[in-house]
Each structure stands twice: as structure tokens, then as C-alpha cells.
Amino acid sequence: MEVVGGEVDYTFVIQKSLVLLLCVVLSWKMIVYMCNLLKIEKEPIRVLVTGAAGNIGYAIAPMIAGGMMLGQDQPMILHLLDIEPASKSLEAVKMELQDSAFPLLHGVFATTNIDEACKGVNIAIMIGGFARKEGMERRDVMSKNAVIFKAQASALERYASDDCKVLVIANPANTNALILKEFAPSIPEENITCLTRLDHNRAQARLAEKLSVPVSSVKNVIVWGNHSSTQYPDSNHATVSTKTGDQPVNELLVADQKWLKNEFITEVQQRGAEILRARRQSSALSAAIAACDHIHDWFLGTPKGNWVSMGVCSDGSYSIPPGLVYSFPVICEKGSWKIVQGLNIDEFSREKMDDSARELAEEKALAYSCLDV
Numbered sequence: 001m002e003v004v005g006g007e008v009d010y011t012f013v014i015q016k017s018l019v020l021l022l023c024v025v026l027s028w029k030m031i032v033y034m035c036n037l038l039k040i041e042k043e044p045i046r047v048l049v050t051g052a053a054g055n056i057g058y059a060i061a062p063m064i065a066g067g068m069m070l071g072q073d074q075p076m077i078l079h080l081l082d083i084e085p086a087s088k089s090l091e092a093v094k095m096e097l098q099d100s101a102f103p104l105l106h107g108v109f110a111t112t113n114i115d116e117a118c119k120g121v122n123i124a125i126m127i128g129g130f131a132r133k134e135g136m137e138r139r140d141v142m143s144k145n146a147v148i149f150k151a152q153a154s155a156l157e158r159y160a161s162d163d164c165k166v167l168v169i170a171n172p173a174n175t176n177a178l179i180l181k182e183f184a185p186s187i188p189e190e191n192i193t194c195l196t197r198l199d200h201n202r203a204q205a206r207l208a209e210k211l212s213v214p215v216s217s218v219k220n221v222i223v224w225g226n227h228s229s230t231q232y233p234d235s236n237h238a239t240v241s242t243k244t245g246d247q248p249v250n251e252l253l254v255a256d257q258k259w260l261k262n263e264f265i266t267e268v269q270q271r272g273a274e275i276l277r278a279r280r281q282s283s284a285l286s287a288a289i290a291a292c293d294h295i296h297d298w299f300l301g302t303p304k305g306n307w308v309s310m311g312v313c314s315d316g317s318y319s320i321p322p323g324l325v326y327s328f329p330v331i332c333e334k335g336s337w338k339i340v341q342g343l344n345i346d347e348f349s350r351e352k353m354d355d356s357a358r359e360l361a362e363e364k365a366l367a368y369s370c371l372d373v
């Protein structure tokens with residue numbers, strides 16, 4: 001250390017520190033530059049898509065391969081799974097993906113064997129399941145899916161990578177995710193989620209339409225609960241960015257409180273059924289986009305000041321019973337999610353949130369009774 005006349009020369013120390021800092025920054029920039037020059041790529045991530053020959057599978061495969069889910073610098077290898085009767089269509093999906101020459105797609109592996117499909121996967125998008133047919137009881141659908149998800153959980157438990165992150169889309173999504181959690185105990189429970197981002201996106205879009213603003217200017221809607229008609233789309237904390245800063249949606253729609261408490265909620269709750277009636281098939285394009293959004297934000301983080309809705313294992317936040325997979329507002333950072341805490345819940349919201357939790361508890365009991373656990 002430089003000492004002048006018995007005293008520390010702070011100017012010299014600061015100068016030295018700045019030079020050192022500059023050297024560190026320049027070396028880091030140089031390393032990044034060299035990597036880019038040498039085209040050193042990230043290791044490919046293995047992504048499992050179950051039900052890959054179906055509607056959502058066909059929509060989501062090119063989105064993943066094109067970088068929408070994991071970003072434009074993240075290569076991937078796709079593991080596509082479907083059941084034997086769909087094996088020809090599955091092979092066709094594989095061929096089309098190959099023919100699309102996606103630069104980030106480092107391989108496609110298609111199989112009807114669940115164990116092989118799960119080998120080494122880092123992400124599992126669970127779309128395949130048993131769809132309700134006319135005249136079938138809820139119990140029949142639940143029992144078929146409970147059996148499917150129990151078997152898939154065991155395969156993931158045995159063969160997936162330790163850090164595997166799971167997104168369940170197949171309905172009943174929350175309860176299928178719960179079964180998966182029960183039968184894959186070595187997968188950390190925070191790695192098991194279900195899709196309610198589609199409902200979140202739908203709610204955001206309805207508000208933007210009502211306010212005649214771009215959808216991107218609306219943020220922080222919430223979908224609480226089950227991905228079913230008891231879900232509670234909540235506009236109480238949503239804002240719209242304007243030239244003068246963020247404005248609460250409830251203030252901008254002060255004259256439309258009746259709409260917010262009635263039509264808005266039912267329209268979002270019933271949107272899936274509306275699309276099902278119009279297409280005679282459930283939503284596929286928007287479901288695939290929502291799944292990409294879900295994984296994208298989970299891996300790469302939610303933008304500062306924004307939250308999104310994800311079906312996650314309840315830790316008792318907002319008095320939602322632990323042991324349910326429930327949709328909460330979450331913030332994501334460095335590959336982890338955290339439930340947004342401290343939001344004010346009014347009586348109206350409380351009732352709706354509890355109704356959905358009650359339905360999930362009933363679904364859980366039904367699923368367990370089907371599995372004899």
C-alpha cells in the first residue's frame with residue numbers, strides 16, 4: 001500500500017482499484033468475444049414432449065425448436081413420446097422437424113416407450129393423457145389419467161436428469177401434476193408445475209381489449225386456483241402502463257366494476273370451453289404459446305416488476321392448503337419461482353380462491369381413490 005508521509009494515499013488506492021476492475025471487465029468481455037468467435041455453444045438441453053403427435057404437440061414442437069421456449073442461444077434435443085396407435089403420426093412430426101432445419105435443434109428422438117423417452121431429460125412437457133369422451137363420468141377420466149401419470153412419474157423418477165423441471169398440461173392439469181409429485185418423490189416438488197399461464201394470458205388479453213390498449217401494456221393479472229371453471233381471474237392488482245406511469249386497472253375501469261366481477265371472470269373461466277365448441281378440439285395454438293411462456297419465464301426470469309401465474313405446490317401461502325397444486329402469482333429468477341407475498345385479498349376474492357381450493361381437494365380425493373392410496 002502506498003503511504004505518503006505516514007498516511008495512506010487513498011487516491012492511489014482508488015486508481016489501482018479502478019484499473020483492476022477495468023482489467024476484470026475487459027477480460028470477461030474478451031472471453032465472451034472469443035466464445036462468440038469460436039462459436040462455443042451452450043450444451044443442448046433435453047426436452048421431453050409427451051402426447052407429441054397430438055394437437056398441442058404439433059403446435060409446440062416447432063416453437064421449442066425455433067427457440068421460443070428456451071431462447072435463441074439455447075440448443076436442444078427433443079424427445080417425443082406418444083402411444084403406439086399414434087406412432088405413425090409421431091414419426092411424421094419427427095420428419096417434419098428434421099426437414100425444418102432448425103439451427104438450434106440438435107436432435108429428435110421419437111418413441112412410444114416412456115422409459116426411453118425420459119432418459120436424461122432436463123425439461124418434461126406433459127401433454128399426453130386421456131381426453132374426456134362424450135358420456136364419460138369425471139371419475140372415469142380421472143382414473144385413466146391418474147394411472148397414466150403414476151406410470152409417467154415413475155419413469156421420470158428413474159430416468160430423468162436430477163434437475164428435471166416438469167410442466168403438466170394434460171387435464172385435469174393441477175391434479176395430474178399432484179399425482180406426478182406423489183409418485184416421483186426424488187424430483188424436488190418445486191420442479192413440478194402445471195399450466196395456468198393460458199388462463200393468465202387470456203385474462204390479460206380480455207383486459208387489454210376492454211381498455212383498448214396493447215396487451216403488452218397490461219401486467220400483473222392473477223389466475224388463482226384450478227385450471228377449470230372454478231379458477232379465479234383476479235384483476236385487483238393488475239396495472240396498465242401509460243405515459244404517466246402504471247395505472248391500476250380497477251381505477252381505469254371504475255365504471256365497469258360489474259363487468260370486472262362478472263363477465264370478465266366468466267369469460268376467462270369459460271374461454272377453453274368456448275374454443276372447444278368452436279374448433280371441436282381444445283385450444284392448441286394458444287396452449288402451446290402459453291407453455292413456451294411458462295418455461296421461458298421459469299428458466300430466464302420474469303421481467304422486473306412483473307409476475308405471472310403458475311400452478312405450483314402450495315406452501316400454505318394465502319391460506320391455501322399445502323398439498324394442493326394451485327395457481328399463484330409467481331416471480332421467477334435464475335430458474336426458480338417464488339410466490340408473490342403480501343397481496344391484499346378482499347372478501348370477494350377470498351371466497352373465489354377458497355372455492356377453487358375446495359374443488360382441488362375433491363379432485364385430489366377422487367384421484368387417490370382411483371389409485372387406492
Ligand SMILES: NC(=O)c1ccc[n+]([C@@H]2O[C@H](COP(=O)([O-])OP(=O)(O)OC[C@H]3O[C@@H](n4cnc5c(N)ncnc54)[C@H](O)[C@@H]3O)[C@@H](O)[C@H]2O)c1
Nearest residue numbers: 051053054055056082083086128129169170171195198287
Ligand atoms: N392446461 C391447459 O391450459 C390446457 C390447454 C389446452 C389443452 N389442455 C389439455 O392438454 C391435453 C392435450 O390436448 P391436445 O389438444 O394436444 O389433445 P390431443 O388428443 O390432440 O393429443 C393428445 C395426445 O396424447 C397422446 N397420448 C394419450 N395417452 C398418452 C400417454 N399415456 N402417453 C403419451 N401420449 C399419450 C394421444 O395419442 C395424442 O396424440 C388435453 O388433456 C387437454 O385437455 C390443457
Ligand SMILES: O=C(O)C[C@H](O)C(=O)O
Nearest residue numbers: 171271272273275282283
Ligand atoms: O381441454 C380443455 O378442456 C380446454 C383447455 O383446458 C383450455 O383451457 O383451453
